[in-house]
Amino acid sequence: MSGRKPYGPRQPGKRCHLAAYFPGADTTTVWTGPDAKSPIEFSSFEHLARTAERGLFDFFLLAEGLRSREHQGRIDDLDGAGRPEPLTVLNALAAVTGRLGLAATADATFNEPFELARRLATLDHLSDGRAAWHVVTSSDDLTGGNFRRGGYLDRADRYPRAAEFVATARKLWDSWTPDEAPRPFAHQGRYFDIAGEFTVPRPPQGHPVVIQAAGSGEGREFAAATADVVLARHGTPEAGRAFYADVKRRLAKYGRAADDLKILSGVTVVLGDTAAEAQERAATIRRQQVSPQRAVLTLERLWGVDLSAYDPDGPLPEFDPVADPRPARGRVRHGEAVATAGKLRALSKEKGLSIRQTVIETSARQSLVGTPEAVAAELARSVREDAADGFVLVPQLTPGGLDEFVDRVVPLLQERGVFRTEYEGHTLRSHLGLPGPVGTGGPHDDRTDHMTTGPTP
């Protein structure tokens, strides 16, 4: 760690990183209206990725869903369009982008290290060093049902397995020597016992970038020990700063400097020419996101019973959620459901909100609503006050939801000196200013041609 800083007060000139999340099967997305296009056609992915690259973003992240959400035996309508496999999509995007990092969400519970390490190494080669792996740890038995072994993983085992998974994958990536010769590998641990030869040469980045979205204490510890990037989502700037300080402070224990791990905060932006116009647009979007049916469905998930007789414009159920007949199988625990339901009821009573209004109030994801100037100022402040090292934009519309931000906010961030005006390196590690793993020559690669706008290969 010599020469590199532990966590502490920051310089006022700190710059930010930007990433984009492909909106998917969730209430952040507006699914209806003339501008809402297919969430599965390649043209949608391509448009968003090219826009992110035009905005000089660090990376583009695809979510993973290994099981469609179901409710009372029916596939949730938000999952109705399906859930394409992220690495396959990103391999195709590697061909139509030149600098943008390509991040695939992939589960450490249901995959195997050899298989996933091979696919991530391949993406890193195809994209010339732009691959990232967003490690997630689903553990529910519904997802488990789709896999040969069935069942689910105890919550307590999620991060121990994920840690061993990442360590094993890194061992496989390291098994090829720099002169491109494979050496046999062997790993014996609690979760994996494998020995053989890895089939893909060492990835251009050495190791693809590892991303994690920590919430729990175990998740944060895993991130501090293992991840290059952490994705966070917070309701208030104070919560953001507290999370940031907590995760950065954990790094020293693992011999890591504060800058070795970047914390990107999820943001959803609604712009307007005036503050009032932005507020009006935000209210319209919230109503589009939470239809009357969706509001009731959201409560049904929590309550665990059919609430279709309830009026979305009326009050919440007075009774508590029912206990899951199969407790402790990776679902929301009954106690948590009762507590959450209690909070929703209290909020609706305090503010006089209907079912739909309560769901809108509690599930709306619009962190920044305002003029481009106000949004740019808030993002800059957040970075310079150490609430984040950057942001993951979660657009509300596919595929045009990033256009306005890139056209109107990115130039303001650049004017303020908060964001790059050109890509300075080629690899994702270089964009993120991350130290390379041993043997890759540090954060900045030596190719000098700078790129200021997205390529059109």
Ligand SMILES: Cc1cc2nc3c(=O)[nH]c(=O)nc-3n(C[C@H](O)[C@H](O)[C@H](O)COP(=O)(O)O)c2cc1C
């Ligand atoms: C921005 C963001 C994106 C996420 N994407 C996924 C995803 O695609 N698939 C998934 O299974 N979990 C996803 N998660 C869930 C996280 O991996 C993690 O489980 C969650 O934040 C709770 O933290 P914990 O695991 O420490 O309890 C995401 C979380 C965040 C904040």
